[in-house]
Amino acid sequence: MDKITFQHLADKFVQGKTNKSENILLKEYYRKLSINGNIEISKEKEESIRTSILHEIRNRIHEENVRLNHRNATKSTKNIFFRTGVAAIIVLGILLVGSVFYHQLDISRNNLAYDMDFPPGKEKAILTMSNGEKINLLDLKEGDVLDIEGGKITKSAEGQVIYNASSNTDDLSDRYNSISTPVGGKYQVILPDGSKVWLNSSSEIEYPIAFSSDERKVKLKGEAYFEVESDLKRPFSVESEGQVVTVHGTHFNINSYSEEGAIKTTLVEGSISVKNTLTNDSKLLIPGNQSAIYRDSLAVYEVSVDESIAWKDGYFLFNETDLKSIMRQIERWYGVEVEYESIPDVEFFGKISRSSTLSRVLKLMEQTSDVNFVVKGDKISCENLGQK
Incomplete structure (x- = not known):
């Protein structure tokens, strides 16, 4: 693709006028650029094009915000990316290639204010036995086998902790172990029945030493993704504050962080029943459904499941995610504290690798919006430059 053709297509994309084949062509261009640099224009020209597009996108976002603010001066206007925001992320190719996105955007802003940087979270968790004994799972090495009450746990080559119960008798079903992840942690465990659980940061799962002969019950705090082994004779249930999810065998995600204001359960495959324990109201979910429990209400929506399970895939x-919600994710993953009173009403599109450092994530959002972040110690504040 030559420079003139690329500039023409990029301009059409920013205006929302490209067709499907043209979108594919633009994405493929940047995919090749990011993976192996296989392009037919010089680095100088490529940098010039990218810089020009970025400035055009930022100008259009600013013009749109000015227009909306003028139209309704009494209403707080969201600095949402609209179509131009999608262009900022997709045309520049920043977020399509995961961990290399940062290298595709090397335009610094003079007012960046980062006192220090923070690495991403990693695999770490604590196993708490039914007798209160605690085991740091980070200390386990691949192939290690640990004898515990009621069975053994093994560290697999993939980093999973596999729990093997020595007995499936009912006399152990009321004695619970738990695995918890700290801020900046994640972990995967295979339960005694073979079900797989991915724990997000600041989360905890409680499970019996051995499942009973007629049911499989676990308790969750925080967020986890489940792949439940099918067992028609023993339903699998997940209890979190205000909710019980019951399945026989399926894949789903539960987000029950108290600071999120609602318990959200997203079904990937199979079917599940979601019950509001406050009202006893229940709903049956099908793939692509997400339930949301707000104290005494239970609602079901159709959603794209990718957004709910992206954390599991890194x-x-x-x-259209609001910045406050994004910053709560950042707090849990990077172990920082956000000053929420400074967070403007902004929404974002995009995909960013969770293996990126905090500064890379923040700089990307700065470059594609009017938001400016300030990091002092472990505290983050921000301002909306477009509102000045």
């Missing part, structure tokens, strides 16, 4: 995925 990404932040934003789809």
Whole structure:
């Protein structure tokens, strides 16, 4: 693709006028650029094009915000990316290639204010036995086998902790172990029945030493993704504050962080029943459904499941996601504290690798919006430059 053709297509994309084949062509261009640099224009020209597009996108976002603010001066206007925001992320190719996105955007802003940087979270968790004994799972090495009450745990080559119960008798079903992840932690465990659980940061799962002969019950705080082994004779239930999810065998995600204001359960495959324990109201979910419990209400929506499970696959995925929600994810993953009174009403689109450092994530959002972040110690504040 030559420079003139690329500039023409990029301009059409920013205006929302490209067709499907043209979108594919633009994405493929940047995919090749990011993976192996296989392009037919010089680095100088490529940098010039990228810089020009970025400035055009930022100008259009600013013009749109000015227009909306003028139209309704009494209403707080969201600095949402609209179509131009999608262009900022997709045309520049920043977020399509995961961990290399930062290298595709090397335009610094003079007022960046980062006192220090923070690495991403990693695999770490604590196993708490039914007798209160605690085991740091980070100390386990691949192939290690640990004898515990009621069975053994093994560290697999993939980093999973596999729990093997020595007995499936009912006399152990009321004695619970738990695995918890700290801020900046994640972990995967295979339960005694073979079900797989991915724990997000600041989360905890409680499970019996051995499941009973007629049911499989676990308790969750925080967020986890489940792949439940099918067992028609023993339903699998997940209890979190205000909710019980019951399944026989399926894949789903539960986000029950108290600071999120609602318990959200997203079904990937199979079917599940979601019950509001406050009202006893229940709903049956099908794939693509997400339930949301707000104290005494239970609602079901159709959603794209990718956004809910992106964390499990190593990404932040934003789809008209408000900045306060994004910053709560950042707090849990990077172990920082956000001053929420400074967070403007902004929404983002995009996909960012969770293996990125905090500064890379923040700089990307700065470059594609009017938001400016200030990091002092472990505290983050921000301002909306477009509102000045």
